[in-house]
Amino acid sequence: MTFDVHAFRDLDPGQRILMGPGPSDVHPRVLQALASPCIGHLDPTFLSIMDETQQLLRFLFQTEHPLTIPVSGTGSAGMEACFVNLVEPGDEVAVCVNGVFGTRMADIVNRLGGKLIRVDAEWGRAVDPDAVRKAVQDRNPKILAVVHAETSTGACTPLEDLSRIAKDCGALFLVDMVTSLAGMDVALDRMGVDAAYSGTQKCISCPPGLSPVSFSSAAMEALKHREGPVVSWYLDMSMVSSYWGAERKYHHTAPVNMIYALREALRLIAEEGLEARFERHRRNHRALVAGLEAMGFSMLVPENERLPMLNTVRIPDGADDVKVRKALLSDYGIEIGGGLGDLAGKVWRVGLMGHASCRKNVVLFLSALEGILRAQGVQVKPDAIEAAAAVYAQG
């Protein structure tokens, strides 16, 4: 085989400012941990690292759930892990759909042969608890599932009411926390969440590749009392929990270096403290929104339903979606996201996640956007930076 190896140059991904829907900027300490020498997945030193990672994840999820581990795949693998372990053919599963990631949950339930109870809500809005209560009335769902932070729209659905509805109808409460975890309060035990999954590349600010997952005792009981085997061997949580638990029963080879990185990212979170971290996300979000609104733009999501870490702003009249994003990337190295599905071409998704949620990024982005829009002939009101500064001045 003729093959020119010199066609493949030294890796040089450049340095971006990641303000899209994820991945987010990774702290140098996390990259350094990632590059530590690989050791065996059964090495006593690595077993300690696994234990510590579980402790740090329980801290972050605010839970005592025994099974709280990083699944060896990205956030979507975590989604699948939750459903494939808890859903058997014929089980009724209520899924709230107010964006792309809700449709994915529904897709997965169908693939598993579950009976889907689909509760649709407007994209860009929170899910209405009354609609959910009505939908599960006189039904017998095994699971009620919702996306806490819809990454496709920027809408946040509060969990308390839905948790109560799940308990009232005897269902397990399953929550997608891919984008919310580590950026806002997601206390599993207090909120009565039975199964949750997340991703490492959003507010945890670790590269993508792992999916933190947590199962309550009730979820583990449901898993134990399945009629048939879990259709996925790789994601079978009864085996995965024996691997991560005291038994150390070999299942698959853990992604050693990614777990180094996750542990370091979690340590950074613990050093900052959860409340301080959530407040940082809220403040930078408020400053960004103040700046965008001062420019005359409008947010897709009503104020009290907005996520602090993902901001969807309507693309202003006259602006060219792709041209603006390309200029941000080429002139400033700033990545933001476009709209997904029906929102394509209508909104930009501006992430302020984890390490990337900082004043520097907010101000740079507002300035860069203002300049690019003006250069492309779009009307922009002045005073964005002052409006953002006023938020920071409030302390």
Next chain:
Amino acid sequence: MTFDVHAFRDLDPGQRILMGPGPSDVHPRVLQALASPCIGHLDPTFLSIMDETQQLLRFLFQTEHPLTIPVSGTGSAGMEACFVNLVEPGDEVAVCVNGVFGTRMADIVNRLGGKLIRVDAEWGRAVDPDAVRKAVQDRNPKILAVVHAETSTGACTPLEDLSRIAKDCGALFLVDMVTSLAGMDVALDRMGVDAAYSGTQKCISCPPGLSPVSFSSAAMEALKHREGPVVSWYLDMSMVSSYWGAERKYHHTAPVNMIYALREALRLIAEEGLEARFERHRRNHRALVAGLEAMGFSMLVPENERLPMLNTVRIPDGADDVKVRKALLSDYGIEIGGGLGDLAGKVWRVGLMGHASCRKNVVLFLSALEGILRAQGVQVKPDAIEAAAAVYAQG
């Protein structure tokens, strides 16, 4: 929640010499690539990196298969990806079982509702083609599956005869190459392999976390003509191939930094050249075996069925399995593997994989083992190092 973050110290995994069944030692250039800044998974720069990674994987698999990509999970996820896409309930699937990883394939086929035709062979031996031919006679298997390199036993099953049997009965030929890829010849096209999977942490010498997978046109056709949907959303290769292909259709977020690392590991392989790499693995294997046999020990696998990258040696009389391995790890930082299943306590598994397959490791391991066994009162013949040196002297 009271939580003492200072209980979690700076990451320090130490530095091991990885001579177990995987992971293997990682080259510094690969660790450096791993720690490059994370960029967006839709960034034009990252899309080029994805394309190059596919080209390099096709080179390594020696194939023109259009779908040749790293699945976003470890080797076991690759195994599952192959079966979950190609097996539907009721499909007959012939699985050769001559070790732990064959039993896993059988387990997965059962979970998917396939009709298993199980062909058992002695652990530590290659699979006998005649037994396979007999087993599939008058049957109509959709797939014939085999583990090329049984990591649990060190036995290699040649692929040519089995490939012919698969073609003769109209089955797709599915091969586990987790341990063989990049350490011995695995030319997919020449060998008529329709679906193959591997892991990054064996002879590729990249940290664990990705699973190179390749599907032939026939496998893609079978996927296209399924009656029902693929039960796994995460591993659905019709969607994954649209993500990795020209369409760039968003599926999940690729594990960006792990793909950096894989690309660099593949580049190192291409720089060395496949034949040189395979010859290096063979030579170090022969030297190791010469040394072990000179000490008076015997190999589990007959000479012409041995793997070059994984050596199973019978634990000599009087030696304490765990004590010896602990001493290797604590006194020398050398990791080797114990036996799995029925072979637990009976064999050691000594890996010479990828970057770790080198003269330095062979000689250090033989010296260390000799010293430890003597110190623990086990009879060992001298001349191991000389026997190994004689192999190297042959050039």
